[in-house]
Amino acid sequence: MSKSLFVNGISCALLAYLNLTPAFASTSTALTQANSNTAQLAMNVPPSVTNAAAQLLYQGSFGPTPETLFSAQQVTRQEWVNTQMKLPPSWHYPLTAQYCGVSNTAIVNTPNKAVDNTKKDNPRACLRAQESVWLEHALTAKDQLRQRVAFALSQILVVSSEEPPLPRYGDGLAWYYDILLKHSFGNYRDLLQDVTLSPAMGVYLSMQGNRKTNLKKNTFPDENYAREVMQLFSIGLYQLDMSGQAILDTQGHKIPSYQQADVENLARVFTGWDLVENKRYGHSRSGRYDKFMALTPKQHDYTAKTLFDQPIAAGMKADKELSLSLDLLFNHPNVGPFISRQLIQRLVSSNPSPEYIKRVATVFNDNGDGERGDLGAVVQAILLDDDAQGSTTSPAFKLKEPLLNYIGFLRAFSATPKTEHYHLRQLNGTFGQGPMSEDSVINFYQPDFKPNVAPDDNSNYLVENSGVD
Structure with missing residues (x-):
């Protein structure tokens, strides 16, 4: 793992030992201590308000910072979500393309060389650029809710850099990711259209270059x-x-x-x-x-x-x-509950109750204005539901993914890179998870994983734990 990022002298690899979302009280203490000015301003905030704000930021962002924690304490959940949804997107493709086309030793370790995505001596330059931009936006972008929802969508509509030749086209992966950002609060039907015709998805799942049946050659369309x-x-x-x-x-x-x-x-x-x-x-x-x-x-x-x-x-x-x-x-009746369940799992709870899924799926089917598939309304329904706030009947328990643990740790201590770019190599190798680097199209996890029980057992799902030995 690269050692370009350190937090108060503590290697970020320590985060690998933290598996669960920290208790909100202890987390809040650590965050406020990280910034004395913010801590001073937050002294008179009741612990219950601080805990609720931290909980919201774990669900709707890549984790609290001292500044975002203080800001979230001053508004309601609804106000925070509304403000986030109005922020302009922090796009990935323009900055990735820029990094691909300029000399940048922090990413490619080739001093005084311009990056050329087609050169045999540096085939993954743009992939490293794409990872760098992803990390930079996860850590610093203002539109945290959009970035977080796009990351959730990237684990449903999976495209992975593990599939050749995509490792050579990090700029293409960033362009695909911007599709997810664009539609994070848009309509799922529009998202399906753009995903279907995107080059990265076309290459990843072999729709690109698909041919009609040729009986003479005994060939048939790729399925x-x-x-x-x-x-x-x-x-x-x-x-x-x-x-x-x-x-x-x-x-x-x-x-x-x-x-x-x-x-x-x-x-x-x-x-x-x-x-x-x-x-x-x-x-x-x-x-x-x-x-x-x-x-x-x-x-x-x-x-x-x-x-x-x-x-x-x-x-x-x-x-x-x-x-x-x-x-x-x-328009198939399955889409609402099928997509709603996965979004809840990625944002709030590993094991959402049937009632929670039904409430969100109802909003997917009709946002109140007769529109089906409004993801902005769906995200609001997920984050504003009582179950997302830890109701006594259905606590919002989620095993934190390794990458979210890592990013949350860096954000908590306002980590910045020693070099110009926010790049860390081998995230996938170190944590078993990296942006757009799934081993298969089913994401990093088995979708219905239950630890140490038979598949038909009624105990809780814990999908994020499926890759843990």
Whole structure:
């Protein structure tokens, strides 16, 4: 691990020993002591107010700082959330692209050399730049709630630098991350559209360069993205009620939410899309990673299809066909509870109650103004719910992820780098977790992990603990 960041002489690696969110009282003491001026201002604040503010900042940011803790004490939860949602986004791509194109020894350890993302002697320069910008924004960005929600979305709509050739395209990963930032308080349907046509996702789940059926060559469309966009990004494996519980048939079995025929037909919808300015269809080492994929008509399947028993007419324009298919997914009754549960798990509680999930899913289905999929309303519903504030019936318990532990520790002591850039190498190797570096599309954790119990046991989920030996 790099030693470029130290906090009051204490190596940040010590954070690895802290697994749970610290008790709010002790945390508040540490934070106020870290800044004497803020501590002086906070002296007359009741402990209950301080604890509630710290709790909110653990859920809606990358952790309290002395300054943000004091500010959060002065307002209600609703006011804090409203203020955060009005802040302009701190984008990742422009700064990443800048770091990719200038000499910067802190990132690439090549003094007096300009960064060239295509050079064989420095293939991961832009990846290091992307990680640097991510860390900088997690530590210092004002729009902490947006950054935190984008990180949560990045663990649902997974794209990982572990999949070649993405390690060479850190700028493309940053461009993808900005899609998540853009839609963090937007509409989930718009997010699905942009994610589907993003180069990073196209390459990661092999939709980019997907070809229609060729019977002479005995080749068929790749089904990877078609399967994952249903299983992981929208409706899940089984039919759900509004509380996120599986609906059972008359024999007590879970009911699948889609069939193999749906996968095959959706894969045909996802044919013909490729990187802009690509030199050869389907190649992933040329073309633009900072523009949405474009259609190559001769590679698209224009024949009739059926998706969820809904016909898609032959000859329909490819973009209309894609839009119709995503509409069918987005309007599936599973989406509200399926996505709401995961967002609650990432922000507030490892094991949200069915009632909590239902309340948030209800807002996903209708924000009060007739809009479905309003993520801004969903985030508010998650953070303003009684369960998020530690109700006696459903305490807001969440095992802190290693990366959140690490970032929270750095923020608590206002850590800054010795060098110009906020880069630490091997976060994934040191903590088992790094930004956009999942080992698989299912994220860092098994989604329904229960420690030391049978899968059908009724005890609590603890998904963040699934990677702990």
